[in-house]
Amino acid sequence: MSERMALNILDNPRHLARLITMIERQDPARIEVLKALHDKTGKAHVVGITGPPGSGKSTLTDKIIGELRNRGRRVAVVAIDPSSPFTGGAILGDRIRMMRHATDEGVFIRSLASRGHLGGLSRAAAETVRALDAAAYDTVIIETVGVGQSEIDIVRCADTVVLVAVPGLGDDIQAIKAGVMEIGDIFCVNKADRDGAERVVRETRAMMETAIMNGANTRFSGLYKAVYEHTVQQARLRGENVQEDPHGGALRIPPVLLTIAEQGEGVSVLVDEILAHHAMLSDTEWLLKHRHENTMWELRNAVADNLLGWLDNANAHSQLANAAEAVLHKDTDYYQALAQVQEGIIAAGLRLVSD
Numbered sequence: 401m402s403e404r405m406a407l408n409i410l411d412n413p414r415h416l417a418r419l420i421t422m423i424e425r426q427d428p429a430r431i432e433v434l435k436a437l438h439d440k441t442g443k444a445h446v447v448g449i450t451g452p453p454g455s456g457k458s459t460l461t462d463k464i465i466g467e468l469r470n471r472g473r474r475v476a477v478v479a480i481d482p483s484s485p486f487t488g489g490a491i492l493g494d495r496i497r498m499m500r501h502a503t504d505e506g507v508f509i510r511s512l513a514s515r516g517h518l519g520g521l522s523r524a525a526a527e528t529v530r531a532l533d534a535a536a537y538d539t540v541i542i543e544t545v546g547v548g549q550s551e552i553d554i555v556r557c558a559d560t561v562v563l564v565a566v567p568g569l570g571d572d573i574q575a576i577k578a579g580v581m582e583i584g585d586i587f588c589v590n591k592a593d594r595d596g597a598e599r600v601v602r603e604t605r606a607m608m609e610t611a612i613m614n615g616a617n618t619r620f621s622g623l624y625k626a627v628y629e630h631t632v633q634q635a636r637l638r639g640e641n642v643q644e645d646p647h648g649g650a651l652r653i654p655p656v657l658l659t660i661a662e663q664g665e666g667v668s669v670l671v672d673e674i675l676a677h678h679a680m681l682s683d684t685e686w687l688l689k690h691r692h693e694n695t696m697w698e699l700r701n702a703v704a705d706n707l708l709g710w711l712d713n714a715n716a717h718s719q720l721a722n723a724a725e726a727v728l729h730k731d732t733d734y735y736q737a738l739a740q741v742q743e744g745i746i747a748a749g750l751r752l753v754s755d
């Protein structure tokens with residue numbers, strides 16, 4: 401059944417939609433289907449788009465879809481709504497904004513709502529991306545709202561991360577905060593028709609330049625070094641003279657672009673940059689390096705999630721209750737109790753994870 405579903409997914413969007421519903425519910429039956437699809441994954445370019453609420457991510461995504469379709473690519477979008485346990489609200493808005501693509505068979509748009517904690521959502525997001533990848537979409541876009549750690553966790557399954565900012569918001573709710581900046585590959589200041597957009601561009605650039613001068617370890621500086629080395633090597637192979645950069649590309653910063661999503665202005669340049677970033681990743685060893693890092697992160701979170709799930713079940717509950725009682729009755733001290741519970745948890749957890 402799951403083998404057949406896996407095969408059907410490749411040419412039937414209805415089966416794909418069904419699988420994503422299974423993923424959204426974290427239905428255990430999804431696992432067999434995803435396993436059967438595993439060999440087909442790894443080809444899509446995964447693009448994460450994140451930024452503050454209402455910054456224009458969906459409008460931008462809608463225009464990006466159009467641009468990528470003009471360039472002959474099949475595009476899938478996963479819109480994440482981490483805030484609401486109900487479908488509706490923002491998701492409805494997202495779908496309406498992208499509705500004009502609904503009849504295009506080269507486009508697949510789907511939203512994912514939170515059915516519990518955010519950890520579960522980032523797992524569901526990563527699994528959905530793999531399903532879409534296996535279904536041979538060339539670009540998979542994942543849109544998520546917010547600029548905090550949990551949103552970053554969600555876009556961690558992306559190869560290229562676009563951070564959206566807008567004029568008129570304080571720094572603390574912009575995507576350009578230092579912590580978030582480190583994972584941004586392209587910066588987009590949307591609503592450039594409003595006052596202050598140029599200033600946000602200048603500030604974003606200044607912030608990155610300062611970070612790099614201070615030796616910040618960002619994802620982009622590593623990539624740019626690799627790109628520089630690759631370019632120099634290629635030029636040498638062609639026997640050309642190379643103008644050496646004393647910093648080896650390490651001081652280069654990501655593009656900071658202005659867009660007016662509503663009018664589609666700047667979107668073509670944004671798409672050029674998105675594709676250029678993918679080309680840089682593919683030309684160097686960085687695509688695999690990113691994916692290795694992302695997969696490690698996903699595995700780590702899945703293990704932590706499984707252990708937490710186990711901790712909440714009755715078996716762990718009684719172990720914790722017994723340990724607490726022993727501590728209160730002075731049968732043992734707190735640290736010995738902790739060590740014992742941990743040993744029990746690790747043993748049971750190992751069984752659980754290997755099941």
Ligand SMILES: Nc1nc2c(ncn2[C@@H]2O[C@H](COP(=O)(O)OP(=O)(O)OP(=O)(O)O)[C@@H](O)[C@H]2O)c(=O)[nH]1
Nearest residue numbers: 452453454455456457458459490545591660661662
């Ligand atoms: N002035 C102006 N408004 C824009 C621009 N882009 C989008 N908007 C408007 O901003 C509002 C929010 O746009 P969305 O695309 O829904 O923003 P979002 O970031 O997806 O919003 P959430 O998913 O709810 O966080 C809508 O009313 C858009 O029409 C722009 O470039 N300029």
Ligand SMILES: [Mg+2]
Nearest residue numbers: 457458490494
């Ligand atoms: Mg949106």
